[in-house]
Amino acid sequence: DFNRFTINSNINKIKLFFPKPKKSRSVIPVNPSRRDMFLLAINNPPLWWKNKGYTTHCKERGVAIYLDVSGSVDPYLPRLVALISNLSRSLKFVHCFSTEVHTIPMEDLRQGKIKTTGGNNYDCLAKHIQKEGYKKIIIITDGHLLTGINKMEALKEQLEDVAVILFGDATRKNWFSERFEKTFTLDEVIS
Numbered sequence: 449d450f451n452r453f454t455i456n457s458n459i460n461k462i463k464l465f466f467p468k469p470k471k472s473r474s475v476i477p478v479n480p481s482r483r484d485m486f487l488l489a490i491n492n493p494p495l496w497w498k499n500k501g502y503t504t505h506c507k508e509r510g511v512a513i514y515l516d517v518s519g520s521v522d523p524y525l526p527r528l529v530a531l532i533s534n535l536s537r538s539l540k541f542v543h544c545f546s547t548e549v550h551t552i553p554m555e556d557l558r559q560g561k562i563k564t565t566g567g568n569n570y571d572c573l574a575k576h577i578q579k580e581g582y583k584k585i586i587i588i589t590d591g592h593l594l595t596g597i598n599k600m601e602a603l604k605e606q607l608e609d610v611a612v613i614l615f616g617d618a619t620r621k622n623w624f625s626e627r628f629e630k631t632f633t634l635d636e637v638i639s
Contacts (some may be wrong), residue, residue, distance in 0.1 A: 470501045515557075516589035517544040518568035524615050524634070528588055529557055531613075531637060549576040561570045574603055583608045588634075591618035591625075613637055 477484065478498040484494050513532060521528070532542055533554070542557050544550050549572050550563040577585060583606065591614050608625045615634035625631040 472499045472501055473497065474499060490559075512543060512577075512580065512585045513539070514543045514545055514549075514573060514577075514585060514587045514589075516546070516566040516568065516587070518546045518563050518590075519564075519566045520590050520616070523559070524590070525562075527634065528615070529560070532588070532636070543576065545573050545576070548572050577603060578606065581606070584610070586611045586613065587624055588613045588615075589618070590614065590616040594636060 467530045471481070473496045475496065477488075478499045480488070481498040481500055484497050484554060487494050504616055515528060515532065517525075532539070541551050541553050544552055544557075544562055544564065545568075546564040546568040547569055548563075552562065556562075573587075582614055583609065587610065589612065591612075604627070607628075609630070610628040611632065612624050612628075613632050613634060614625075618633075
């Protein structure tokens with residue numbers, strides 16, 4: 449069930465209903481604080497007014513999708529692009545990885561504009577996840593990846609949830625499947 453992976457985004461929508469206090473300063477008293485009103489009452493107006501305000505801004509942290517684009521994936525790309533396109537209307541980009549991670553807009557993915565080196569490994573994936581600070585990710589792969597265990601162990605504290613979608617003659621013996629035990633086949637997800 450992929451709804452669990454978008455919970456941060458749903459929480460952000462709820463947070464918009466509960467504005468946080470925000471203070472600002474200006475020479476014009478837009479919504480002055482009690483202190484400034486007191487100073488005005490004793491005939492000592494402040495030069496800079498401390499205005500009260502509220503903010504509803506919150507950082508959007510949804511799920512990050514990593515798509516394996518190594519050479520062994522080519523026959524499956526049309527189905528994978530269809531899956532990702534239907535997964536979320538609000539998805540703006542996908543991280544494609546081989547031996548490098550390239551972030552591409554959804555429109556480029558739909559048009560088949562994918563950057564790849566043809567090889568594969570988890571090292572670049574681990575570095576990118578760590579650098580971006582993601583907590584929840586979905587990895588779509590055929591499972592034929594070399595594992596850089598040292599880099600992966602550093603992710604244990606950072607990652608809260610990971611789903612792996614496997615296709616082709618994939619193997620479930622990879623670091624993410626073994627740690628998070630949320631592994632699905634492409635047919636399970638699409639049907």
